[in-house]
Amino acid sequence: MEKDTHSKNNTAQNKIIFGLYGSGGFAREVMPIVSEHIASIAQKNTDASYQVFFVETDPQQTAVNGYPLISEKEFFALECRERFFNIAIGDSKIRERIASTCIAHGAKPMSLQAAHSIIYDCNEIGEGAILCAYTMVTSNAKIGKFFHSNIYSYVAHDCVIGDYVTFAPNVHCNGNVHIHDHAYIGTDAIIRQGTLSKPLIIGEGAVVGMGAVVTKDVPPFTTVVGSPAKELSKG
Numbered sequence: 001m002e003k004d005t006h007s008k009n010n011t012a013q014n015k016i017i018f019g020l021y022g023s024g025g026f027a028r029e030v031m032p033i034v035s036e037h038i039a040s041i042a043q044k045n046t047d048a049s050y051q052v053f054f055v056e057t058d059p060q061q062t063a064v065n066g067y068p069l070i071s072e073k074e075f076f077a078l079e080c081r082e083r084f085f086n087i088a089i090g091d092s093k094i095r096e097r098i099a100s101t102c103i104a105h106g107a108k109p110m111s112l113q114a115a116h117s118i119i120y121d122c123n124e125i126g127e128g129a130i131l132c133a134y135t136m137v138t139s140n141a142k143i144g145k146f147f148h149s150n151i152y153s154y155v156a157h158d159c160v161i162g163d164y165v166t167f168a169p170n171v172h173c174n175g176n177v178h179i180h181d182h183a184y185i186g187t188d189a190i191i192r193q194g195t196l197s198k199p200l201i202i203g204e205g206a207v208v209g210m211g212a213v214v215t216k217d218v219p220p221f222t223t224v225v226g227s228p229a230k231e232l233s234k235g
Helices: 002-014 025-044 072-077 092-104
Strands: 015-021 049-056 067-071 082-087 177-179 200-202 223-225
Touching (some): 015 025
Parallel strands (some): 015 082, 049 067
């Protein structure tokens, strides 16, 4: 019995687990990035074993796309050497809540960068970022934590992006743009370049609609649509 307990403890001491929150469309797109990233780590760290999971609060199935799906409670209860996570959920407020819960339970954020994404010089990117395939961050950008950059989106030079910001696919964020926390930028949106002395500003919690062309500042908690982008009528 003592031998079995010792073996179990050794297994736990050598195990590193990763939980990807969500199992919807975006999470299923991100999981191959997770798999590639973990495989590259495992090649360099051969003394550990690795397990990858989808995680949901109340899962309705046991597996998605061949990966096990477990509850948050199970994720925190698993014995392991290290516990990592990321959050493939579009709602930025939910991302923030999950991140706080995971960190409080000792889990560590792991940023994810697809093999075909590009990061150039002198950028600062916060923890928990997800950079999908064919995304780009050029030079001298500052990006906050848990940023989502979906396929074919880019962040150009001298941009400043807050925490929990979401880029849908094919967002064109040109240079000297400041985007505040929890903003959502829709598919195919184009944001005009600002200047160092007068950056174009998208306020906290603002929503830029699909295909919008943003030519001027967007106030906080405002939705803009169209070309040029204008505030969505509430009537």
